[in-house]
Structures are given as structure tokens and as C-alpha cells.
Amino acid sequence: MLLCTTYRRFPGDYTTIVNAPRRVCPGLRFIKQNVPEVEILEYPMWRQYVKRLKQGWDVVGFSFYQNELTEIHKMIAEARRQGIKEIWAGNYGALDYSIPPVVDRVFTGPAEDDVARVFGRRVRNEDIQHPAMMVHFSIVPGLRAQTFGLLYTAHGCPYKCSFCQTPVFERERFTINLESIERVLRYYKKLGITYLFPMDELFGIFPKFTDELTRMFARYRFHWWAQSRASIFTRNLDDWYERGLRITAVGVESMFQSSLDGMNKSQNIEEIYEFIRRSEEKRALFRIGYFMTGHEGMTAEETLEDALCMRRAGFDTHTVSVMTPFPRTDLWERIAATRGIIDYEPRHYSLQHLVWNHPYITPGQMRYLQNYIIKILVKYSDFISNGISRLIWGGLRKEGFEMLWRHVLKGPVVANVLKDKKLYFFNDCESKS
Template sequence: MKIRFILPALEEAKSPYWRPIKYSLFPPLGLATLASLCDEDDEIEIVDEHVEEINLNDNPDLVCIESYITNAFRAYKIADSYRSRGIKVAMGGIHATSLPQEAKAHCDTVLLGLGERSFVEFLKDCKDGHIKPFYEQGQVSLEGLPLPRRDLFKREKYLVPNSMVFSRGCPNKCSFCYVSSFFQGGKTFFTYEVDRILKEIESMKGRHLYFLDDNILADKKLVRQVFKEMKGMNRVFQGAITVDSILEDDTIELAYEAGFRSAFIGFESVNMDSLIQANKLSNINMDYNQAIKKLDQLGIMINGSFIFGLDNDNLDVFDKTTEWAINNGITTATNHILTPYPGTSIYKKMIHDKRIYTNDWRLYDTRHLVFNHPNITKEQMEYGYNKAYKDFYRWGNIIKSSKEHEEIRMKMKHFSYAGAWKKFEPVWNFLIKNELLSTARGTLVRTLK
């Protein structure tokens, strides 16, 4: 069977916010995972529309499309194009799982939740000629699964081709989190076994890794074993962690010894009432300054994530958050306007309260306000969001923030990393256009180590 896996471009790819380097970081790992479950004699291709054009005139036997909320309309357009020619289309991913009936109008079958088990059943049914309209996630187990088909990636098109996960889901239940909508009414966190994790790490060439897990420290027993084994591998890696996981014990020290050099942390808000509203349990009553200092002393940079638009926020939230991030030496910032994704508890509450005023999924990109806020207008919210980014990444503030670190090495790492990420856009665009991202990987490793 000839199978084509497609990741449609997010809406941002056609907007003024488009940054080619942001969407040239990681290949579509989820699609490579499903590809590993296909039969040996299947002819398989993975197409990522963020880095390449899609030929909609080819003739595969089956098309499998991954959907997110802001690529939903593009996913539907691609699916409709194939189906108009009698080609079978399956759709999965977070958006299709959250709104399966909407997705079903554009495809032959919807794969709900994690597909590691249901996809095998679907493929068998597809080859037998009697597919079902929906395939439930069923009993999830990550045991015995093959490694993702990384041989199908076009490595030259990505800055970080060595991305992986050793867990699926998250044990936390933040009200705004899209991940929680993926797991309905049951267990929400699963992990691979240590031996499989190490096997996957060893299978990837190069020093740099990026763990795409929602929280790499969620299972302390597991990661402590992994980090101890990684200590002699001469790797450097990045990943997401929570504030509480930094302060609990010495696991973060083990992570650093294994090569952990840059942490994505969802601080979300510097307002305690907002954290309580969002059910951000991993941050409530936690000492942000102590956690930041601990990482800085080790030599781990921070990419801080912040949310604007929680109900307790006022017009001063943008300047307060930006000032806090600069004064605490946060290397890079990822800002979001609160977005009530379908399937989340905050979406359900806002629907009940009749606060959401648009279902145009193209606007659910965390850059637009899509609900009625009690204190901030749509225009004020979107202006403040953009201003916060501009202020944080001004050269003067990059320099000021880099000086907050105790050691010279961290001051230099902060300055070079933040500057390169936001200020060298023409250089990144040139590297991407000429497929030279692989030449930048060595510089990235030197900066991180």
C-alpha cells in the first residue's frame, strides 16, 4: 500500500507572524511513530508542509493527516482534495480528537487520541476494505513499540532533527492545556521503558537532542535512571520542566550532569490568583526566584512561557511580566494570549458562560483574543501581547537581562542565544532557503554546552 503522512501548515505560515526558523526546528515525530507501525512492504512518505510544498496530484492509496487547531482548515482542504479523487483519508491529532464530528465531515475515518494501538487495527481494516468511521484510543500501552521511522525525515530541512519523547501526556491538569483534551476520562500520562529510551537516544547521530515531552521530570524514578545512563554519552539536550520539579530534590543536578542545558518552563503568570484560576498546581506557592537561581548556578538557560488574559489580568500584566522576565535573567520568552481550546475545561466553562465570540480556528493561535475578557479589550490584548515581545527582545533588554546571571559564561550564553534566536532573522531565512541548517547545528551545540 502507498501511504502518505501529511502535516499541514499551521495558519501562521500565511500570516505576518510567520518565522521560518520556528517551524523548521523539529520534524513531525508523531507521523514517524505511526509510520513505524506500517508493514515492511508499504511505500511510505512523510510530508511536512512547513518546510516543503505538497503535491496534491499524486495518487497514494491512503492519506493520513495530523491536525492541530490552527491547521484544521488547511487539513480539511487537503483531505477534501484527496477524497474528491476517491483516495481514502484518515485524520488524527489533537483537533480531530477534540472535535471528531467536525473532522469526520472531511475524511473517511477519525483516529481518536493516541494512535500507537488503534492505528494498527485501522491499517488492517483499511487493507481488508472495511474501515470504521472512528477508532477509539483504547487501552494505551507503550511497550514493545518500534522506534520512529526517522529515515523518512528530510534532515537537512530541520535545525533539530534529533527530537524524541520518552513519555506521552502529562500528570497535571491545567485548565487551559490542550494536552488534557487528548485524554478523556482516564489515565493521562504514559512512559516508555528505560531500555527503549536509551536505545532511541543511541540511534540518533550528533550531540544535540530535544526532548519534546510536556515535562521531562514528571516521572522522577524513570528519568533518574535515564540521566545516570546518559552521563557518559557526551550529549547536550533541551526540554520542558515544571517549577516544582526543580525544587523537590537533586534530579535537576542529575539532568545537568547528563547534558541538560536549556529548560522550557511554564511560569504562565507572576500573579498567584491567576495560577490558582488556571489550576497550575506545579507553580502555586513555589518560589520562582529560588528555582531560577538553582538553574542559573548549574548552567541551565530558561525559556519562560507566559500567558496573558487570565481573568485576574489587567492592562499592567504585559509590562509587569516582561519586566519580571528581564530582571530574572530569562533567556528567551514564549508569550501566549489565553486561548480556550476545544476539549479543555476552560473552553467548556467559557461556552457555558457564553464568553467565546468566534469559532474561527485560524484565530486560535495564542496571538488573538477569541473571548470576552473582563478587564482588557481585544485591541488592548493583542497590542499588549506584541509590545511585550518587542520590549523583551530589544537589544538593551537582552543585555540587561544577560547581566542578571552570576557567572560570565551564563551572561555570554544568554546574550548569544537570545540574540541569535530573535535578532538574526535574515540569517536564519538564508540558511533555510539554501538548506544549510545542518551547518548551524554545531554552533547551537557550542552555545548550549
């Protein structure tokens, strides 16, 4: 059984998370860690993929996102051409309506147990073992500044934001067992990694579990980055900060209450301001605000006003995405039935394009608006100056020179030695490449 991601169209063709090219596939690493019989292939070049296919497989599966659909359809066609009988699809991209007709099996949510059953075993949710995986982060593109140890600790979200695929994809809510996470932390520590990035869509939604988890982060003296809602951060800020939380990414989306209500965000603007007030005093904490343009009831002028409110709110930097309806979300159903989806080009589902018939803004206007708002909210100078003042200067004042040594001096050295694509699995404790 061969499980692959999309192929790369050119050598540097990776998705980046804030200057960090993601060259590993967490979903496939989880499956391989729990079902060692499978082979995985992460982001190959086309010729590598074709060569690997030729080795002959009973099943070829693909893990992908919506914006990779064009490449995945090409890979499926090539696999069929080479006589592969059974083709599977998983990850968020498999929610697209074009996938079920061209594959033999679609997986929604974690697939460890389903894949294990093929080999006559079971992997219950509570027994899932966490794999090792990492990304290199750069301040100046190309120069590695830090390596983040990746984690994914909890599946699912109880909220129902209309634009989000998580409640549709992650139908079961559960946590990864702490023993296996601790094994990964020990490994990261041994490698010299000092920063963690739990990629959970909503960190902290299981309070008791998160309490134990963050105590564990502190025990191993990691600094960490989490993404969550303002209210959850505010509630836990004192404890999490003392346990190493240093970067927060907050899903703000809009500073207009009417827009938040329109997308069923279940968030009050006052919660955002409360988070900013409370976090301001945490001098070593860097705060990222996720902002969204293209809200249904907003004109271009109101969108700009919204962005200026966001700028004034006081985050250290921002990300800006265009509201995009993804298949099987409430937003998709509503927009498709009322205003209409006008652009089905998969690459435009990268959160930077207007793909639906907005009542006040055309796709062309949105391109200009989006670029303009990015210039307002995502300033490299803010990133550097706030990063230095909070993460470095604030960190020095909080933790002294130990912070400078562990996170500022040692981090780049370790990052330049580690191989982020290395496949390492725990069962047999052997390096596979």
C-alpha cells in the first residue's frame, strides 16, 4: 500500500506556514507510525512519483487539500494508467465532490484504524501513537532560524463556524494519548529542538487533557505556539504563559460583530479586546491575529474599515485570507444555493481569491483590496520589530540569558543541522532514511 501527497511542480513547491515550508505530511506520518506496513511518499517530484508507481501496488492512496485537486486528478489518472486497481483518497481535499467518482474509497477524519484493518489489526482512537515531524522556520527566506517540533494532540471542534471544514471532516472528537506525545517530546528534546507547534485547529478545547499536556511542555522546558479562540487563550493565559506559551494565533476573522454573527463564529468582539488587554502584559508573548476579507454583507469600504480596526486592535502581526466556501461546509451550501460559486479552479481555493458571487465586490476588485489590506496588516517591519521586542527582549527579561542561549543561539544551529524530511518512527526506533 502506497500513500502519497500531491507532487511538486518545481523543487520549492511547498505550502508554507508563516515562512515555514511544510515538507512533511502529518496525516501520512500518523498512519505510518501506527500501521508500519504501508509505504509513504511525501511531496515527490512527478518523475519520482511515476517511478515509485512502477514498483507495483495493491492500493495507492492520496492525502491532499482542495487547492491540490488538479495535481491529484493527474496522479490518479497516472495510477489508473499503470493498472493500479484500488485508489483511496483522504484529508480535507477528499471532501470535494469531484473525488468520490474517481476513487474506490474516501476517508473522512483519521484513517489509522481503517488502514490497520486491511492488515487484520485495529488501532482504536485511544491507542493512536503520535509520530515525529518537524518544520524549519526562517525569518529571512532560505536562512533557517528555528526548527519547530510539530504535534497534533486533539481531533475535532465543538464550534460550527460556517466557513470551516473541521466540524465536517473531524466528526469524532478525541485526544491523542499523552504517553505517546511524551515519547515524541523526549525525541525532540534529544535532537535539540526547543519550540513546539501543536497544529490542533483549536488548542485547549479539552481542558483536563490540555492542563496535563501543557505541564508536560513545561517539564521539558519547551516554548510553544498554539492557535485557538481569544476566549480560550484569555481563560488560560496565566498558566500557559508560565508553561512556555510564546506565540498565540487567534482566529479573529473580523472586528465587526455582524460579520462574526453572519459566519456563526460564536465570538464576541469584547473577547478579542479582552485577550489583547490581558496578553499585553505578557511581555514575552508574540500575538498573531487571523483576519478574513470578503464577508458577505460588507462593501469594499467596510472591509477596509474592518482591516483598520484590526490594525488598531494591537496584534503583533496578522494573516489575511479571503472568505472561501469549501465543499460540504454550511457556507458552501448556502452560497451555492443563493449567490452562486463562480470559480471552481482548485488553485484558487488557497484563501487568496474570491471564488463566489459577492454582492458588492468583484473578484478583480478583491485582488486589489486583498493586496492593499495585506500591506496594512502584514508588515515585515512589524514582524521583525515586535518579534525582537517581545520574543527576544521580553524573553530576556522574563527568563534571562538561558532564554538567549536555548532559543536564540542554539535554535539556528540545530535548525541548520536537522533534516526536516527525515522519516523516523518509534516502533522499531530505527531511521528509515
